[in-house]
Amino acid sequence: MKEKSYTELMKIAAMKRNRMKENFVQDLYIDMLLSEIQLTVEKEKLMRKIDLAIDRRDKKSFLHLSSKLKEINKKFGT
Template identity: 55%
Template structure:
């Protein structure tokens, strides 16, 4: 079995670190997008809930409140 030179080992190590950084960056971007999506969904539901309250529409309020609670449970917030 041929042993790898110092240069080859250094290059391999650098490539591994680059892949790890890319993975972490992708993970961070995914988390950020999920957080943005959650915030938008919550804001939209809260707007609809406020509108239902203003219209005194109890049925719509109850339905939207259930959806809001399910959204919070789904994302653990």
């Protein structure tokens, strides 16, 4: 079995660290994308419910749903 030199071992270790950093960043992007999709879907559902409450002239539901939408927008800065 051929032993690797110190330089080769250091290069291998550096490459592993770089791969780990790249994987971390990629995982972070994926997490952000999934969160954005989830937020968008939830907001769309609320908007449909708000529209339905308006169509039915249901003030109580409208106010409740609108406050939930405001909370989401405030929480996520949108």
